[in-house]
Structures are given as C-alpha cells and as structure tokens.
Amino acid sequence: MGIRTAVAGASGYAGGELLRILAGHPEFEIGALTAGSNAGTELGVHQPHLRSLAGRVLAETTPDTLAGHDVVFLALPHGQSGPLAAQLGGDVLVVDCGADHRLTDPAAWEAFYGTPHAGTWPYGLPELPGRRDALRSTGRIAVPGCYPTAVSLALFPAFAAGLAEPDVVVVAASGTSGAGRSLKPHLLGSEVMGSVSAYAVGGVHRHTPEMTQNLSAVAGEEVTVSFTPTLAPMSRGILATCTAKARPGVTAATLRAAYGDACAGEPFLGLLPEGQWPATSMTLGANTALVQVALDEAAGRIIAVVAIDNLAKGTAGGAVQSANLALGLPEELGLTTIGVSP
Ligand SMILES: NC(=O)C1=CN([C@@H]2O[C@H](COP(=O)(O)OP(=O)(O)OC[C@H]3O[C@@H](n4cnc5c(N)ncnc54)[C@H](OP(=O)(O)O)[C@@H]3O)[C@@H](O)[C@H]2O)C=CC1
Numbered sequence: 317m318g319i320r321t322a323v324a325g326a327s328g329y330a331g332g333e334l335l336r337i338l339a340g341h342p343e344f345e346i347g348a349l350t351a352g353s354n355a356g357t358e359l360g361v362h363q364p365h366l367r368s369l370a371g372r373v374l375a376e377t378t379p380d381t382l383a384g385h386d387v388v389f390l391a392l393p394h395g396q397s398g399p400l401a402a403q404l405g406g407d408v409l410v411v412d413c414g415a416d417h418r419l420t421d422p423a424a425w426e427a428f429y430g431t432p433h434a435g436t437w438p439y440g441l442p443e444l445p446g447r448r449d450a451l452r453s454t455g456r457i458a459v460p461g462c463y464p465t466a467v468s469l470a471l472f473p474a475f476a477a478g479l480a481e482p483d484v485v486v487v488a489a490s491g492t493s494g495a496g497r498s499l500k501p502h503l504l505g506s507e508v509m510g511s512v513s514a515y516a517v518g519g520v521h522r523h524t525p526e527m528t529q530n531l532s533a534v535a536g537e538e539v540t541v542s543f544t545p546t547l548a549p550m551s552r553g554i555l556a557t558c559t560a561k562a563r564p565g566v567t568a569a570t571l572r573a574a575y576g577d578a579c580a581g582e583p584f585l586g587l588l589p590e591g592q593w594p595a596t597s598m599t600l601g602a603n604t605a606l607v608q609v610a611l612d613e614a615a616g617r618i619i620a621v622v623a624i625d626n627l628a629k630g631t632a633g634g635a636v637q638s639a640n641l642a643l644g645l646p647e648e649l650g651l652t653t654i655g656v657s658p
C-alpha cells in the first residue's frame with residue numbers, strides 16, 4: 317500500500333500537473349480528487365491527458381472528503397486553502413500550492429491579498445540556503461509562487477556570495493497557464509496570440525513581497541525588488557531576466573564561480589555552459605530551473621536569466637520535491653529533469 321494522497325483542485329492546471337507527476341511516482345497512491353463547481357463530474361472531462369485517472373469522479377472539497385489520507389495537496393485559489401487546512405489533522409502532510417502560507421509578514425499579506433493572514437509554513441524551495449533541512453519532517457509545506465521560484469533561484473547565488481547590492485530589477489515573461497484556467501477576458505486567445513503585454517506594473521504584483529522575503533533572507537539585509545511581469549503567447553514557461561547592482565570588485569570570474577558553487581550537487585538547478593542562455597523550451601515538463609549569468613561591466617550590474625516550467629518546477633514539481641523531503645523519500649523520486657522539445 318502506497319502513501320494515500322488526495323489532491324484538492326484536481327480539475328485545475330496545478331492539480332492536473334500534480335496528478336501527472338503523482339501518477340508516475342512509485343510511492344504515492346492517488347486517493348480523493350476534489351474540485352469546486354465541477355464536483356460530481358469525471359476527471360477525464362477536465363484532464364483528458366490523464367488517461368489512467370479519467371473515470372475518477374471529483375468530490376466536493378471539504379475536510380471530510382480529504383480525511384483519511386497521509387498527504388493532501390491543495391491546488392486551490394489563494395484564500396481557500398487557509399481555512400480548509402486549519403480543519404485538517406496534524407498527522408497529515410499538507411502541501412499548499414496556493415499563496416496562503418508563504419509570507420512571514422502578516423502586514424505584507426494583507427497589503428497584497430486583502431484578507432487576514434492564515435499563518436506561515438516552511439517554504440518549499442529546498443535550493444535556498446537553510447531551507448532543505450526545515451522541510452525534512454515538516455507536516456506543512458508552503459509551495460512558492462511560480463515567479464518567486466524563478467527569481468529566487470536566479471539571484472540567491474549572487475546574494476549568498478555577497479556579490480550583489482540589495483537593489484534588484486526583474487522583468488519576467490510567463491505563459492498563460494500561470495493565470496489558471498478560469499475565464500479571464502485578457503486571456504482570450506485573440507488577446508494573447510501574437511502579442512506580449514505587461515501587467516501588474518509598478519510594484520503591485522502579489523509575488524513582489526515573496527521575492528523580497530526570499531532574497532532578503534539570503535542577503536541578510538532588506539532587498540528591494542522592482543518586478544514587472546509580462547504575458548507571453550505560450551501555454552507554459554517563465555523566462556525571468558533578473559538584475560542586481562554588483563558590489564565593487566566583482567568580476568565575471570567570481571560571479572561564475574559563485575553560481576557554479578550554488579548549483580553544484582543540486583538535482584534541479586542547473587548553470588548552463590558559458591555562452592548558452594536559458595529558454596523556456598529547455599524546461600518544459602521538467603522539474604528544472606536553468607540559469608545563466610553575466611556581468612554587465614558598463615552598467616555595473618549582475619544579469620541572471622532563468623527559465624522554468626511554471627507548472628512543473630514552478631508549482632507541482634516543486635511541491636512533490638518538497639513532499640519527498642518531508643516524507644523522508646529521496647528528493648528526486650518521481651521527478652524528471654528531462655524536458656519536452658521541440
Ligand atoms: N498555474 C500556475 O502556474 C500556478 C498556480 N499556483 C497556485 O495553485 C493554485 C491553483 O492554481 P491553478 O491550478 O492555476 O488554478 P485553476 O483555476 O486552474 O484551478 C483551480 C482549482 O480550484 C478549484 N476551486 C476553485 N474554487 C474553489 C472553491 N471555492 N472550493 C473548492 N475548489 C475550488 C477549481 O475547481 P472547479 O474546476 O470545480 O472550479 C480547480 O480545480 C492557486 O493557488 C495558484 O495560485 C501556484 C504556482 C503556479
């Protein structure tokens with residue numbers, strides 16, 4: 317008998333990607349699958365690519381339907397998982413793919429999300445300094461947002477090595493699946509196809525405090541992040557161009573050495589060979605973040621570019637990676653670094 321696992325939000329994009337990974341994982345046994353308005357329908361209506369689970373009927377998302385499992389993955393809109401998780405037992409591992417438990421500062425939560433803060437759980441980005449140990453044996457995991465995953469992995473090596481000033485600028489492009497599958501007018505095919513557009517400009521995107529929190533913890537001082545997201549006409553992927561002011565004396569060689577050290581031994585964080593730059597196509601379907609770094613000597617800035625699949629390393633893959641750690645399983649179990657190309 318495997319580890320009995322429930323997925324709430326199974327009809328959504330994150331839930332679907334979780335199930336794609338869990339279906340191929342040797343230890344997890346898939347139990348209850350739940351949804352909101354689509355409860356009572358078959359999973360195959362919403363996730364026809366998940367053939368082996370197609371006939372499973374979606375239950376309502378309640379503490380009762382999620383009871384009796386060893387692990388519960390929550391892939392619900394933000395604000396939904398906090399109240400639900402509070403009603404789940406202390407003996408179950410709860411992995412929240414939503415935002416509710418990521419931020420440590422209640423004031424930052426309330427400023428960006430506008431609801432009372434649900435609390436803070438161990439943060440599921442094992443590559444960040446000190447985070448892996450905190451995830452071992454925890455019963456609660458806050459899965460990072462997709463943009464913060466990308467940006468934190470791109471810049472933490474520079475801050476950990478003391479090479480960057482606390483002044484960060486990020487411009488990132490995301491595929492449309494990042495917005496979930498509920499209807500949104502700006503995501504109509506005719507609005508998105510053949511066009512790239514900026515949104516949430518001017519420090520208002522709700523992932524900004526999460527990036528600030530992560531990079532400040534590594535830097536040991538308050539890091540400011542100016543973040544501009546853009547929407548690209550593709551279904552999956554994030555490409556983030558992240559720059560930070562370089563400290564005096566930083567050279568291209570010290571920078572590359574710091575990134576080489578940070579990526580060494582990391583199964584899912586790769587520094588590309590010199591001269592090769594990340595593309596979202598390199599990471600599709602894989603639990604990898606691929607990084608490249610350069611020093612812009614004229615501007616005195618470090619430039620780190622990262623690619624991830626927002627649904628894989630950016631959500632479901634990262635969630636399973638952290639769950640593996642919490643369950644005492646090998647961190648890489650059931651996860652692939654092999655992408656889909658072209
Ligand atoms: N998409 C991405 O790239 C990423 C997503 N996440 C997070 O994962 C979570 C899910 O996102 P995503 O899959 O994209 O969203 P979707 O809109 O694609 O899916 C949402 C899921 O939640 C269910 N749901 C919605 N409202 C309720 C409710 N009131 N009660 C119970 N179930 C409900 C939906 O069921 P129904 O079909 O019945 O409406 C559906 O299964 C979010 O918190 C998101 O922020 C995190 C990182 C990246």
Ligand SMILES: CC(=O)N[C@@H](CCC(=O)OP(=O)(O)O)C(=O)O
Binds near residue numbers: 491
């Ligand atoms: C393209 C797009 O719209 N992306 C989403 C990413 C949100 C997300 O997935 O993150 P959470 O888990 O924090 O909700 C956005 O910018 O709001």
